[in-house]
Amino acid sequence: MRTQGCLAFVVGICLTMWTCVAVLDAQQARISAIFQRDADKVASDTNVRLQTYFDMLLSIKGAFAVNDQVDREQFARFVRELNLTTRYPGFQAIQFVRYVPAADLARFTEAVRSDTRLSPVGYPTFTVHPKVARAEHFIIEYTEPLKGNENAFGLDLAALPPHLAAVQTGRDSGEIVATERIILVQDHTGQPGFVARAPVYRQNMPLSTVAERRAALVGLVAIVFRVKNLMHEVIDPSLMSQMAFRIHDAGNVSDGANAPYAASNVMFDTSAAGAPPLPGFQTEARLNVAQRQWVIRFQALSGSRYSRDVRPVLVIAAGGLVISTLIAALMIASRRSRLLAQQLRVTLDEQRAFQDSASVGIALFSHGVIMRCNRGMEEMMGYAPGELAGKATQVLSRPAAAGAADPFAVDPQTQRWQGELKLLRKDGTTIWCLINGKALDASDLPKGGVWVIQNISDRKHTEAALVDAKDGLEHSLAELEQQKANVESAHRDLSTVLVTLKQAQTNLITSEKMASLGSLVAGIAHELNTPIGNSLLTATALADMVADFERKYAGGGIKRSALEAHMADTRLACDIMASSLRRAGDLITSFKQVAVDQTSDQRRRFDLCDLVRDTLATYAAQLRRANCETRMDGPAALLLDSYPGSVGQVLSNLINNALLHAFEGRPSALITITAREIENDQLLLIFSDDGVGMPPKILHQVFDPFFTTKMGQGGSGLGMNIVYNIVTGMLGGSIELESSPEHGTSVTIRIPRKAPNRESEAADVNMLLM
Numbered sequence: 001m002r003t004q005g006c007l008a009f010v011v012g013i014c015l016t017m018w019t020c021v022a023v024l025d026a027q028q029a030r031i032s033a034i035f036q037r038d039a040d041k042v043a044s045d046t047n048v049r050l051q052t053y054f055d056m057l058l059s060i061k062g063a064f065a066v067n068d069q070v071d072r073e074q075f076a077r078f079v080r081e082l083n084l085t086t087r088y089p090g091f092q093a094i095q096f097v098r099y100v101p102a103a104d105l106a107r108f109t110e111a112v113r114s115d116t117r118l119s120p121v122g123y124p125t126f127t128v129h130p131k132v133a134r135a136e137h138f139i140i141e142y143t144e145p146l147k148g149n150e151n152a153f154g155l156d157l158a159a160l161p162p163h164l165a166a167v168q169t170g171r172d173s174g175e176i177v178a179t180e181r182i183i184l185v186q187d188h189t190g191q192p193g194f195v196a197r198a199p200v201y202r203q204n205m206p207l208s209t210v211a212e213r214r215a216a217l218v219g220l221v222a223i224v225f226r227v228k229n230l231m232h233e234v235i236d237p238s239l240m241s242q243m244a245f246r247i248h249d250a251g252n253v254s255d256g257a258n259a260p261y262a263a264s265n266v267m268f269d270t271s272a273a274g275a276p277p278l279p280g281f282q283t284e285a286r287l288n289v290a291q292r293q294w295v296i297r298f299q300a301l302s303g304s305r306y307s308r309d310v311r312p313v314l315v316i317a318a319g320g321l322v323i324s325t326l327i328a329a330l331m332i333a334s335r336r337s338r339l340l341a342q343q344l345r346v347t348l349d350e351q352r353a354f355q356d357s358a359s360v361g362i363a364l365f366s367h368g369v370i371m372r373c374n375r376g377m378e379e380m381m382g383y384a385p386g387e388l389a390g391k392a393t394q395v396l397s398r399p400a401a402a403g404a405a406d407p408f409a410v411d412p413q414t415q416r417w418q419g420e421l422k423l424l425r426k427d428g429t430t431i432w433c434l435i436n437g438k439a440l441d442a443s444d445l446p447k448g449g450v451w452v453i454q455n456i457s458d459r460k461h462t463e464a465a466l467v468d469a470k471d472g473l474e475h476s477l478a479e480l481e482q483q484k485a486n487v488e489s490a491h492r493d494l495s496t497v498l499v500t501l502k503q504a505q506t507n508l509i510t511s512e513k514m515a516s517l518g519s520l521v522a523g524i525a526h527e528l529n530t531p532i533g534n535s536l537l538t539a540t541a542l543a544d545m546v547a548d549f550e551r552k553y554a555g556g557g558i559k560r561s562a563l564e565a566h567m568a569d570t571r572l573a574c575d576i577m578a579s580s581l582r583r584a585g586d587l588i589t590s591f592k593q594v595a596v597d598q599t600s601d602q603r604r605r606f607d608l609c610d611l612v613r614d615t616l617a618t619y620a621a622q623l624r625r626a627n628c629e630t631r632m633d634g635p636a637a638l639l640l641d642s643y644p645g646s647v648g649q650v651l652s653n654l655i656n657n658a659l660l661h662a663f664e665g666r667p668s669a670l671i672t673i674t675a676r677e678i679e680n681d682q683l684l685l686i687f688s689d690d691g692v693g694m695p696p697k698i699l700h701q702v703f704d705p706f707f708t709t710k711m712g713q714g715g716s717g718l719g720m721n722i723v724y725n726i727v728t729g730m731l732g733g734s735i736e737l738e739s740s741p742e743h744g745t746s747v748t749i750r751i752p753r754k755a756p757n758r759e760s761e762a763a764d765v766n767m768l769l770m
Contacts, residue, residue: 180292282298408435650749
């Protein structure tokens with residue numbers, strides 16, 4: 001016992017130490033998350049606030065785009081309507097910089113001095129400063145508010161290199177451009193600042209090239225910032241004491257923005273003051289600010305927000321020590337109690353299991369209340385576990401008439417009761433039960449007793465049903481025999497019909513196959529007749545010419561001209577026979593390939609365009625008789641890894657179907673076959689004709705087996721059904737049919753370039769086509 005207690009103490013101490021470490025890690029993770037979230041928020045808020053100011057700058061530019069001659073009063077009224085000093089107090093001033101050529105400088109100065117739109121006396125002391133000799137001047141003409149920004153009024157940006165570079169970049173690009181770190185002329189504190197400017201061009205001027213934008217420049221609208229004011233507006237004051245911020249300008253984005261931190265490019269820095277930094281809590285963020293990039297460095301400072309709290313660790317350590325000690329003491333002291341409790345629990349469990357495993361209900365009734373009962377009783381009466389305990393015994397019986405005896409009252413003489421009763425279940429149904437009861441105390445019968453209740457409803461129902469079953473059994477047996485005879489007769493009839501239908505289907509499919517092959521052979525025979533007849537006629541003529549030449553040669557009167565004429569005729573005859581026999585050989589090759597593919601249906605790689613041409617060649621005679629022109633539209637080659645016999649069978653059925661149905665009563669016809677590759681490594685095959693078309697009713701039934709409009713006139717009703725089964729089954733594709741009366745028919749087939757492996761389906765199709 002002591003060993004287990006000591007072991008529990010050691011385990012408790014280890015768990016306490018692990019918990020302390022886990023709490024420290026959790027605090028570290030939470031602090032890191034808070035620090036990163038604060039940094040992200042400051043970076044996001046800064047970016048959003050700058051974009052808001054830049055959007056406002058674009059709105060002012062929009063006013064100049066509507067009227068590029070905005071005067072001082074209109075500019076001031078426009079800025080006042082924006083209410084920027086109240087809504088966005090982070091900026092220093094809103095300005096308009098006028099582009100003034102050197103030749104117009106004196107006239108511009110006089111015009112500003114005499115401008116009385118805002119000031120009744122004008123601006124008699126206005127001067128352009130500092131003086132600089134340049135061909136172009138960029139002078140701050142409007143500034144709002146003027147109070148506090150008097151030094152900027154009349155400032156010539158051409159004399160200040162940082163400003164001039166930004167102005168020229170904005171003028172040439174047409175975009176908002178920010179300056180590098182500058183000290184504002186109107187700021188006597190020496191705080192870093194920057195200016196963002198957007199160019200304003202004359203109306204209806206071309207702006208496609210840099211030269212055109214320079215020629216159209218009117219000036220620039222600008223917004224002036226003091227970075228300290230801007231960041232104090234963006235950053236939550238509570239964070240200023242918890243986090244150090246340092247912003248430096250990394251340079252133009254177009255130049256890579258890779259300038260390192262230096263005193264000359266610091267925009268904002270709070271790291272010099274405040275609490276010492278916390279190691280491990282440092283991050284950076286980059287912001288694109290009007291063609292330039294700022295690098296914001298965040299450093300956590302010692303304080304309550306990012307520091308660890310050791311108090312929970314100490315509390316956990318102390319609590320763990322106390323709890324480990326108590327647990328060890330309790331384990332040593334309560335070992336014997338647990339052993340005794342375990343033995344008692346086992347005994348109670350065995351007793352409860354014994355009661356619950358009984359197929360009968362066992363209950364303790366006392367003073368008309370169900371005190372306890374086993375699970376068998378609850379299941380018998382339809383109650384959930386524990387639901388029946390505490391209920392009155394009256395819930396088990398129907399309401400008794402006034403003065404009726406209690407059905408669960410024991411006999412005072414024998415202290416027992418036995419009999420059969422109808423008890424009421426929870427769902428309102430009744431069951432017959434065999435009840436045995438015995439009083440707990442013979443001297444106090446109302447105290448109740450133990451009752452054993454057995455459900456005998458099945459026995460009661462069985463007894464009642466035996467009589468009815470006996471009467472109806474013989475009648476049911478007779479009906480069963482009659483139904484059995486009827487079923488057997490119907491089964492025989494259906495079997496006969498099924499065999500007949502299968503034989504008829506096989507015969508029709510065989511007829512369709514033989515008709516297709518017969519038509520194929522007839523067409524090939526007709527096509528072969530012409531080249532072979534030409535060859536035979538030419539050979540006969542050549543034999544006659546040879547015999548005539550031999551006679552002349554035997555007579556010794558052969559001239560050179562006769563010999564040359566004979567050689568020319570012989571060469572012509574040979575060319576005719578070679579051309580005719582080559583044509584016959586090509587037809588036989590096409591026929592052999594189509595016949596082999598349709599009879600073997602072996603999977604192989606083949607060219608779809610060649611297969612289409614071979615199939616059309618085998619139907620040349622039938623197409624010619626129908627005066628039907630065929631057109632093939634497709635690339636030079638479309639390779640497939642599929643079943644050429646199945647594809648050929650589909651084409652043959654479509655051609656036969658078109659010749660049989662599409663061109664009736666028409667002097668000429670056209671069949672167009674289009675093949676091309678589409679997405680997902682699939683091919684699109686479109687078979688269309690300009691025939692009579694089909695109405696919607698026939699179009700919806702065209703793929704049904706045994707459906708044909710030419711029954712008894714050459715149509716079997718299986719051609720298009722076979723096409724549908726081959727395309728959707730063997731070839732793994734899809735087929736669509738479009739047609740309308742007098743507008744022809746178009747069959748669109750989509751199949752993968754590589755057919756799925758379906759050996760069993762190939763065997764089924766072979767059987768279907770045999």
